[in-house]
Amino acid sequence: MTEFYGLPNAGEFWHWTNTLHFILVGLAGGVAFLAALLHLQNAKEARFFTLVALGLIALDLFVLWAESPARFRFTHVWLFLTFHPQSPIWWGAWGLALAFLSGGLLHLNRGPKEALKRVFLVASLVALAYPGLALAVNLNRPLWNALMLALFPITALALGLGLAILLKQAWARLPFQSFLGLALFLAALYPFSLSAEARAHFLEEGGIAYGLLLALGLGAFFGKGLAPWLGLVSAAGLRALLVLVGQWQGLGL
């Protein structure tokens, strides 16, 4: 193909700022889900975790706004003025907004508590699930296959639990290892779920990072003090890698 004729718009459309959102939304969704569960158990840590979740959601929403080329056009209001349930991003917008609202009211001890706890739980589940769905719906991009539907929510839970360990919550250790183990198992299976062409592309573009991230994740099962850090880096890195390398269109054109 010669450049004289102009090249298709085949470049990367989601950059590192979008990747940061994919990590932050996992962290925010994971922590919000834990906070909602703690609220349902009337645990004393619930308020603190809600505050952390609110901070992470606010940070994620800020990153989304700041990286958006439409940030000064204020078109984002249409996310909440229109009804598009076929769009995963529409669900994500509502999930994050309702998690922030219900979490905020719970933290401030305002409103119907029991109903708010349930709204918080459902909204946080939507927030941690929608990124995988937003990728998996693109049937034209062979690296974003159905495994994204599991990998993204599970890495989000691992991120949330890893942060909980760093916040001195001993109860988070076992579930953290379980979800991180499951995420690493699925990530190890991932190349085998791809076509030969897609696998070759994935390993060529991201093979070294993929191997390092799996090794770091495994390290979380052996290192003690560093374990949550290794797990966080591994889970966040896997999400970033899949978003960046997965933008490949395949060889169909």
Place this chain on the structure above:
Amino acid sequence: MPRYAMTIDLSLCVGCAACAVACKMENEVPPGVRRLWIRERELGIFPDLTVEFRPEQCLHCANPPCVPVCPTGASYQTKDGLVLVDPKKCIACGACVAACPYDARYLHPAGYVDKCTFCQHRLEKGRLPACVETCPTGCRAFGDLDDPESPVAKVLKEAGRVDVLRPELGTKPKLFYLNAPSKKGLTRESEVHHD
């Protein structure tokens, strides 16, 4: 209501890029991005050689994957089958760019997603899209698929071979390629990689 479609006869296309230039001028497409481009491929070795000049743009699919993923309704389909973007509703999230199997969409520097509109502003005035009007070999035809007297319906009826890009995805494109130079149909990137 018409059902707009376009055909490109690849046996007539010489890859002069006049359509790409006309599109840039007509729609004021910024530098570095494009609504229309030409994919040029040489495959094989003489005498088993295929040279293909393939103009590409939005295919205005009947089943467009870019429309349902849009969270604000900025990407929409008109009754006459055009797939358009309303810049006033677009949040530039990139969901439609990701969903398009043809790399037809790009992010406009003004902060919204843009693409070929089949020159809707010209259609409203009864004119042809700029690329069709400017083509020096007449390889492009445009019109109503449901009108047997329209240029597009006529050339589709007379064509020896009709192909669409990535038919396996079920998007039902309304940009048809006629008389591809290879007997196997349109070339694919996978052939380049294995050539």
